[in-house]
Amino acid sequence: MCKSWKTYLLWFAQEHVEFRYAEIESLLSLFKIDMRYLEQPKNEPFWIVQFSSENDIKLLASRSVSLRNCLELWCHAKSIPQLHDKLKCFPRNLMEQHFKSNRSFKIEVETFCKHFTQAEKINKIEAFRAVSLTNPDVIFQYIEYYGTEANNPPELPYEVASGLRQLIKKISLKTRKFIGNTSMDPQLSLLMANQARIKDGAIVLDPFVGTGSLLVAAAQFGGFVLGTDIDYLMLHGRTKPSRIKQKVRDKNESIRSNMQQYNLEHRYLDVLVNDFAVPFWRDDIQFDAIITDPPYGIREATERVGTIKENYTVEEKHLSTHVPAKIEYGISNIYRDLLRFSAKHLKNRRPNEDYNENCLPSHPCLKLVANCEQGLSKVTSRRLLTFEKINHPTDEELRMTHNGIMDFREKYFIVREETRKERRTKEARIREENRLKYGKNQDK
């Protein structure tokens, strides 16, 4: 099928630059959107990319936190005369769909790393001989970019969609009811939730939940949230307030009240006081995502319940008021437990995925230099593997017979057998449903 690709400018907030690429890649994969890079993205706030449908870009923008807005890019050039020339050559029909007689429009002049006065901006617009109104249907942006390196292109794009920057403000810690001194920054929380590719209805756990910032972000994107924390006072909102002006905490400060504040209470499941080193989850429980910000021992202690005393028991008479003793829960142990826990309790997003780099044919004398996949059907693909010889084999290496690769024919027919069976059961179910639905009428 032949798609027609249009060029767009993605304009990012120049913040948390490191997370930008990962966020966009996660969302493209979550929504199964095809996006082409016209140039390899660097740390610049502008990316020039292509999409085959405006809906794709709207979907992407509806979830992205790092994106400021997206513009259909008509042309860009290094100098203003060049830009005007290019614009004159831009196909009229592509432009005219935005210039219907009943639609108002406005032109915005934006600059990056340089300030223009209003008069200067108007001059820039006049140069295009266009009209600007205050309440337009269509916004055109004219951007002059003086970015990190001078000499970068000004652009003239049409605004398609804007990202979720306003959400960062909505869940700001400044106005949030329950916060603590380790509450995670809203923008990073949202980026984390996006990188976890949280979908509507996903069950999400934060095992070191604290004040639940990550749960707010996860619920914002449709997650149903659970959290655990070792700190009883924290979950009950009874730790010392972290706001300078606040003397005592309000009665109902809690993760739940934060969810209420943002109208997300219907996505709040529960939080438990629990030491992550001894979790209470059933062995077969699977979470769709685990997002967390574990303690690292500076702002908060890295501790778990335990004692170094041998054969210690709590005396009966102290049981009701006993506060369990803690021992050091070293960072390396926390990470080991977290990865083990995740391996066990995360839902497998790619069932049947039996490809990994390690199962490719390999030889100690041949270095894999390229590996490109071509999809053949829903369940199969083939790869072009390019090797470079880097050593001459020893006799032993010549005799090597290592081969962990399963026969393709064998695998192929296993998968096909499954899908055939699935199809048959589905057909049987539909027949049964139809019988129930229409059967009665036929009997009459």
Place this chain on the structure above:
Amino acid sequence: MKLLTHNMLTSKCMKGVTVGYPLGINVSDVRVSEVDFNPEFVAKIIPKLDWPVLYNAAESIGQLEDLPKEVIDNFENDREFLKKVHHVLLEVDIINGELICPETGRKFPINNGIPNMLLNEDEI
């Protein structure tokens, strides 16, 4: 604490406990409040539930209403049924009470909706 969460918990991690499931429940204060109904979510959760455990838990706290003893066929398309499940899973909230380990009888208090599963150092 919601019955959905109860369905997911075991006290197996305690010293000397082998199954620790399902946890018993004592309630002193249950709150039932309306929660937005999301039929897709409920339908997605049902196959993952331990239904008899949910049924017995709802019964033990007097919130069974007319929940069927077994999951019905073709439940995805039965709005009425999904609504009932939604109610026991998400609208019933145990505010104060306790969870009980079925093997040792150890009690885990629930205060203000939050279960305290913290063990003592001699229980792990």
